[in-house]
Amino acid sequence: MAMTIVEAARSVTGGVDTHLDVHVAAALDSVGALLGTEAFPTTPAGYQALLSWLESHGEVAKVGVEGTGSYGAGLSKFLARAGISVVEVNRPNREERRRSGKSDPLDAIEAARSTLAGKAKSIAKSKDGAVEAIRALVVAKRSARVARTAALTQMRHLIVSAPDQLRSRMRGLNVRTLTAEAARLRPSRHGEPVLAATKAALSSLAHRVQGLDDELAELDGRIEALLEALCPDLLGLFGVGPDTAAALVVCAGDNPERLRSEPAWAHLCGVAPIKTGSGQTSGRVRFDPAGDRQANAALWRIVMVRIAHDPETTAYFLRKVKEGRSKPEIIRLLKRYVAREVYRYLPRR
Numbered sequence: 001m002a003m004t005i006v007e008a009a010r011s012v013t014g015g016v017d018t019h020l021d022v023h024v025a026a027a028l029d030s031v032g033a034l035l036g037t038e039a040f041p042t043t044p045a046g047y048q049a050l051l052s053w054l055e056s057h058g059e060v061a062k063v064g065v066e067g068t069g070s071y072g073a074g075l076s077k078f079l080a081r082a083g084i085s086v087v088e089v090n091r092p093n094r095e096e097r098r099r100s101g102k103s104d105p106l107d108a109i110e111a112a113r114s115t116l117a118g119k120a121k122s123i124a125k126s127k128d129g130a131v132e133a134i135r136a137l138v139v140a141k142r143s144a145r146v147a148r149t150a151a152l153t154q155m156r157h158l159i160v161s162a163p164d165q166l167r168s169r170m171r172g173l174n175v176r177t178l179t180a181e182a183a184r185l186r187p188s189r190h191g192e193p194v195l196a197a198t199k200a201a202l203s204s205l206a207h208r209v210q211g212l213d214d215e216l217a218e219l220d221g222r223i224e225a226l227l228e229a230l231c232p233d234l235l236g237l238f239g240v241g242p243d244t245a246a247a248l249v250v251c252a253g254d255n256p257e258r259l260r261s262e263p264a265w266a267h268l269c270g271v272a273p274i275k276t277g278s279g280q281t282s283g284r285v286r287f288d289p290a291g292d293r294q295a296n297a298a299l300w301r302i303v304m305v306r307i308a309h310d311p312e313t314t315a316y317f318l319r320k321v322k323e324g325r326s327k328p329e330i331i332r333l334l335k336r337y338v339a340r341e342v343y344r345y346l347p348r349r
Contacts, residue, residue, distance in 0.1 A: 010058030018072035026108035064089040064115030068124035086293040125253035181320035189337025239305035244298040251295035
């Protein structure tokens with residue numbers, strides 16, 4: 001009976017190596033001793049079996065999950081709904097992998113050890129609200145933009161090598177006019193085959209561009225409606241448009257309270273200064289090259305807009321240039337300032 005009481009009181013830390021079809025879990029006790037490893041299917045029943053297996057070893061304190069934004073997203077949501085603290089785990093330690101080899105159970109054990117030791121401590125994004133909806137729409141919008149750009153590039157290339165009469169008609173047109181003209185092309189059934197084929201190709205690409213324009217407009221409307229309901233104050237900041245606001249809230253996630261402080265947010269965006277000097281150069285700093293690159297790019301766009309159109313930012317920029325600061329350095333300083341400002345307007349539950 002005494003042994004049963006000890007087992008029930010034992011604290012358990014889990015680690016999960018995630019894959020498309022099977023997740024491999026490991027369980028450690030409070031001092032890091034391995035309690036076991038087990039594989040489970042990536043289904044709701046499999047998630048429940050994984051949690052039950054962890055709970056069979058004791059009270060689950062927290063679980064480190066690899067890829068909470070991809071293969072581990074479903075499991076992370078399930079564990080969070082069950083009241084389990086889920087920690088984002090980065091890829092396995094390279095030194096440990098070189099020493100011990102590569103296998104799914106070893107990766108799961110390493111994930112559990114990183115979680116228990118506190119090396120992995122980032123709370124996973126919940127991905128269960130309006131921000132996740134925005135993220136899904138942004139993915140579709142980004143894909144549509146790439147496809148639209150590719151179609152327009154192909155149209156320009158076809159025009160360069162088109163027969164003279166078609167090239168002279170299409171040369172020098174802007175995107176809107178070019179798309180409209182190309183969509184009206186109708187290849188004749190009798191005539192030069194190259195001319196007919198080029199007209200058909202241009203017409204097909206133009207209709208594709210028009211369809212993608214309609215798709216982008218619809219996606220923009222959906223994204224803007226979600227942003228207006230979620231963070232109208234963020235959209236009201238100077239230089240912040242729907243695209244930049246979407247990138248910033250997606251970086252923060254549906255549960256931005258997981259960010260411990262404003263400096264943690266700056267680090268997540270890749271604009272936190274890091275000491276890099278040594279010896280006689282001990283005062284040097286650099287900015288974090290890691291972080292969310294989409295959020296970092298959004299901050300850059302805000303800074304560029306403010307330098308061009310905000311009198312106070314323009315005056316600050318010119319003053320720092322006169323002081324001998326380089327333009328990239330000034331932009332990095334302004335990005336850090338904007339990150340601090342944005343943090344106050346991130347949507348909170």
